[in-house]
Amino acid sequence: xxxxxxxxxxxxxxxxxxxxxxxxxxxxxxxxxxxxxxxxxxxxxxxxxxxxxxxxxxxxxxxxxxxxxxxxxxxxxxxxxxxxxxxxxxxxxxxxxxxxxxxxxxxxxxxxxxxxxxxxxxxxxxxxxxxxxxxxxxxxxxxxxxxxxxxxxxxxxxxxxxxxxxxxxxxxxxxxxxxxxxxxxxxxxxxxxxxxxxxxxxxxxxxxxxxxxxxxxxxxxxxxxxxxxxxxxxxxxxxxxxxxxxxxxxxxxxxxxxxxxxxxxxxxxxxxxxxxxxxxxxxxxxxxxxxxxxxxxxxxxxxxxxxxxxxxxxxxxxxxxxxxxxxxxxxxxxxxxxxxxxxxxxxxxxxxxxxxxxxxxxxxxxxx
Numbered sequence: 001x002x003x004x005x006x007x008x009x010x011x012x013x014x015x016x017x018x019x020x021x022x023x024x025x026x027x028x029x030x031x032x033x034x035x036x037x038x039x040x041x042x043x044x045x046x047x048x049x050x051x052x053x054x055x056x057x058x059x060x061x062x063x064x065x066x067x068x069x070x071x072x073x074x075x076x077x078x079x080x081x082x083x084x085x086x087x088x089x090x091x092x093x094x095x096x097x098x099x100x101x102x103x104x105x106x107x108x109x110x111x112x113x114x115x116x117x118x119x120x121x122x123x124x125x126x127x128x129x130x131x132x133x134x135x136x137x138x139x140x141x142x143x144x145x146x147x148x149x150x151x152x153x154x155x156x157x158x159x160x161x162x163x164x165x166x167x168x169x170x171x172x173x174x175x176x177x178x179x180x181x182x183x184x185x186x187x188x189x190x191x192x193x194x195x196x197x198x199x200x201x202x203x204x205x206x207x208x209x210x211x212x213x214x215x216x217x218x219x220x221x222x223x224x225x226x227x228x229x230x231x232x233x234x235x236x237x238x239x240x241x242x243x244x245x246x247x248x249x250x251x252x253x254x255x256x257x258x259x260x261x262x263x264x265x266x267x268x269x270x271x272x273x274x275x276x277x278x279x280x281x282x283x284x285x286x287x288x289x290x291x292x293x294x295x296x297x298x299x300x301x302x303x304x305x306x307x308x309x310x311x312x313x314x315x316x317x318x319x320x321x322x323x324x325x326x327x328x329x330x331x332x333x334x335x336x337x338x339x340x341x342x343x344x345x346x347x348x349x350x351x352x353x354x355x356x357x358x359x360x361x362x363x364x365x366x367x368x
Contacts, residue, residue, distance in 0.1 A: 034064060034142040036074075036134035042147050043201045044127065044238060046228060052076075054131035055123040056229045058162045058202040059184035063120040063145030064137055071139035073107040073121060075100045075132060084132045085124035087185045091117055097124055097170070097183065100132060118145060122185050126162045127229040128205060129179040151368055152199045152243055154292075155189035156221070156285075157251035159206035160301070163187030165344035166353060173344035178206070181343070186350045189249070191357035192364055201243060205230045209255035211277035215264050221252060222281035240288045247367050248285050251297035252278065253310045269306075271313055278317045286325065293329050293367050294321065300336035300348065300356060311335050334363045 036053035043060025047053055053062070064071075077084040083101040087094070090111060098107055111117045123132040155161050165173070167183035184190065184202060193200035207214040208221040208230075219232040228238045256274050260266045282294060296314050298307070318331040337359060343349035348356060 032138065032140060032142050034137040034139075034144065036062075036136050039064065039134070039137075039144045040146050042152075042199055042243070043123070044203070044228060044230075046236070048133070053134040055134065056127045056131055057123070058126045058182075058204055059122050059124075059187070059190050059200070060132075060202075061120055061122040062134065063118060065116060065118045065141075065143050065145060066137075066139040067114075067116050067141035068139065069111050069114050071109050071111075071117075071119065071137060071142070073109065073119075073137055074104060074135040075107065076104050076135065077101055077130065078103055078133055079130050082130055084130060085179070085182065086132055087122045087124050087183075089118075089120045089122075094185065097167070097185075104135065116141075120145075124163075124184050125179040125182045126164065126184070126204065126206060128231065129182070131229075148199055150197060150199045151246040152201065153189070153193050153247045153249060153364065154243070154245040154289075155200060155202050155204065155249045155251070156225070157189075157202075157204040157249075157297075158208055158221070158255055159204070160254065160299070160348060161187060161189055161202055161204035161251055162206055163190075163350075163353065164206050165347035166350045168344055169350075183350055186353055188348075188353045188356040188360060191353060192360050195357065195361050196365055196368060198246075198364075198368065201245070203230070207255055208252075209258075210252040210281060211270070211273045212256055214255040214258045215260040220277065222277060222284065225281070225284070245289055245292050247293045247295055247364065248289060249295045249297060249364075250282065250285070251299070252281075253313070254299040254301055257299075257302060257306050257310065269309070271309065275313050275316050275320075278313070279320050282317065282321050282331070283324070286321075286328070290328075293332065295332040295334065295364070295367060297360075298333075298335045300339045300352075301341055301346065303338045307338060332363070332367055334360065 037047045037051045039062040041062045044057035045055050077100045085097050087097045163184040165181045168181050171180035190200050224230045224232050226237050227234045228236045257269050298310055321331050341348045
């Protein structure tokens with residue numbers, strides 16, 4: 001079922017601004033070129049040996065301006081048989097999600113009228129689905145947009161934070177590949193940030209937890225957090241000096257409580273191990289961002305006794321961190337109202353991410 005979540009103004013704008021994905025042999029009128037390496041990303045990224053920009057984390061994004069009616073974004077998903085997705089805004093209006101395939105695809109963006117325009121391009125999928133590679137922008141009077149001078153919120157979490165399995169509007173649930181239903185732009189974190197006029201980065205991995213994962217004992221999110229792409233085998237670390245969040249939101253626990261696939265041996269949930277690992281992770285985050293406020297979120301997908309146990313654990317974590325850092329701002333807690341998620345594989349849908357964002361907005365507004 002297609003989820004209708006755009007306001008009428010956005011829908012009208014979507015009729016005015018079109019895009020076409022061209023294959024590598026097409027040659028649209030180019031004009032000037034803007035190197036992707038000269039863009040200024042928000043989110044995790046790296047510049048590869050070919051001087052192309054690899055957007056790594058969910059909703060990692062870059063902005064640029066152009067003049068005229070048309071601009072081209074040259075991108076790729078450089079892995080055999082693979083594909084990625086990007087999403088984009090034109091002049092502050094969300095447009096659509098676009099599939100990127102192969103060594104070179106060209107997204108042609110057409111504005112409704114001549115003049116000066118701004119574009120923001122977002123990676124739709126998560127780090128474990130592979131990078132979205134940007135090669136260059138071609139158009140007229142191009143310039144990279146700097147990261148907005150707004151308070152920054154880092155959202156750490158799992159598949160819910162990624163916006164995974166939320167959007168079956170183009171590829172129905174149960175078909176395609178896991179990342180075909182991702183929609184990072186419409187996940188709760190980016191929506192909260194936009195509502196509060198804040199910037200955001202997502203540091204999230206599907207299936208990962210604080211002391212164990214959905215179907216394994218690790219590596220967990222705390223164990224891969226310092227890796228540039230959250231993958232344990234990568235020797236490259238992320239440079240935490242690139243961004244300084246005002247708030248770090250952490251939402252872990254859903255996967256720690258999971259029963260897994262029923263095939264892999266799974267011990268009962270261990271509250272002490274969960275709290276110990278979570279406390280250690282918060283301490284690591286505080287060491288990197290000593291001035292940031294820490295917010296701990298529960299899970300909207302948990303109900304009953306498990307929900308109560310998670311809330312008790314988070315309260316214990318808050319108390320331990322507050323006691324260890326008496327001069328810091330107290331850890332903030334938010335316990336989600338439970339929901340019966342209707343997205344793919346029991347995840348929140350795009351519409352339900354909107355409900356979560358609306359619930360979180362006053363909570364984060366107070367922290368800002």
